[in-house]
Amino acid sequence: MTTSSYLSRRLLLTTSVAAACTALEGLKFPAMAANGGKPLVGATLLSLQYPFLVSLDEAMKSEATKKGIELITLDPRQSVATELNQVEDLVTRKVDLVVMIPVDQRTSQNAARLVNKAGIPLVLVNTKFTDDFTAKGGTFVSYVGSDDTQAGQIEGQYLADQLPHGGAVIYLVGQYGGASTERRKAGFDAVVRTRPDLKIVTELQAHGSRAEAKTITENLLQRYRRGSIQALVAQNDEMAIGASSAIAAAGRLDEFKVLIGVDGSKAGLDAVKDGRMTATVFQDAIGQGTQAVDVASAILSKNTVPTEIIIPFKLVTKNNVASF
């Protein structure tokens, strides 16, 4: 290509953009008029690949409609960099409040500080920052979420109750270093430690993925022959379902007295209903999403709100699954 064609192309581009900019400067509407006077709330929601967060997103949207809030929800796809970009965009757009489900409890603090700096109120949902956030001057108005330690405790207690004479247990975790992984593990370990007859024979990361859990479990079933394992505990439903399908394919579902996950996602509840899982720990996505918007609405109408709203986990078994 010739230089002159480059030059003319570039010239065309620059002049057109410049012309467009000047022409449009006059066309802009003030923010409130464009929103019809509704308050504008922006949310970044970790990753909309997870059924749990999709339900939470839907609950937020329907509650926002009820409360007369215009809500923008964004999907950072589990990338701190994308999350930072999106928060920048929200701040630029001058939203009235930001809701974050942080991607990472440490590195996402950078994005939160941007919100602080712009003087926009911040509500955290589902995942808290590490304590040094507030120590370094970061602020958030309210946290809405569940305590993952409790989910681990419920799993541990269920395991202990179901295996009164002890047994061998496979434990599938999400990702080490992740806040929910570490807390669920801490809660679970605390209960299991009191029962030396419960042996965790294998603990592996399956990164919360159904496919990865299935592969891992297929391999583990080769190692542990029939009769040598009594329970499989997974840190979420997706992994429990993946593990269960591997166990079912090997025709060994009857060996497992306990096959439990966490979340109570639709797929998880279905699996409890038809016996592919023995139990799940229900994390209330709809409760968290609804509460998040309620708190946002209260903050925007200058009401005082609690700094922490904890929505409890609940054990779901075949006996009570119908009510979820």
Add this chain to the structure above:
Amino acid sequence: MSALPLRDIFTRADLGDANRTRHVQHLLGDYGLAVVFIGCVLGLSITTDSFLTMDNVVNIVRQSSIIGFIAIGMTFVMITGGIDLSVGSVVGLSGVVAASLAPDNSKAFVLPLVVGLAVGPAVGFVNAALIVRAGILPFLATLAVMAATRGMALVYTNGQPVSDLSPAFDWLGSGTLGPVPVPIILFVIVAVIADHALQRTRFGRHVYAVGGNPESARIVGIPVRGILLSVYLIAGALAAFAGIVLTARVDGADPLAGTGYELNAIAAVVIGGTSLFGGVGSIRGTVLGVLLLGVVQNGLDLLNVSSYYQETIQGLILVIAVLLNRWKSD
């Protein structure tokens, strides 16, 4: 009554139509990308009240700069007819290496920058060795290196993110020089140097020649192997630089950072008119491609478009750009 036989009239009419069609196609091919870009800018300026603000434009360019560095390096590689899939992993590895050398309570700046940056050419050298020495296809060689490099980033950090870095180092990603964010300044500098190198130097002409026809390039005495080595070193270095700026921007490094960035960079380069078969391409086109993707991403966010649709729309834009490029006049 015309004296021409009917057959001739038809032939001429056909020819005229064909010429006109080709003319329109060339216009679209040559200016299409600019037209699409301006169309997006105009459309978003009208439909959202926050798109055409200084803050937002700054956001777009700053956010685009990361993929921008990678895409500029990728342009060199793709003009030679190669491809570098390892760049996303280099972002991850250089990020964690630099981050580990820039702890919060230090004044570290030069050391993390230099060592983090060195990761890039090191990986680039391995790519080039596999391609030039071992004769492995660039796609396969860099695919293997992509996996190995990602693995190294995970091993180096034991899978954990590294956070809280020295303020001096963070300046590279979060600081400003006057009113202008540092990543934007760095992006402009890198783009200008790369454009100059490609358009105005003998090295640049050699890069095009190797991509156009490596055999004749070798016959006229161009050091083909040397040129191939340099483009992979450049791609690696710029990917490492992207990793450093990204790490400084988010004040932390994740061994999985940059996953999939190679595909974004390739998309930007292709949208910018570089041919996958080599010999054709430009830094200016790539920069426009990067900015177009940035504008579209930002615009879709501002318009509150669900992320599921966003990816579909980005795919469509890539297809349109490739079709337009096919009609370029040369």
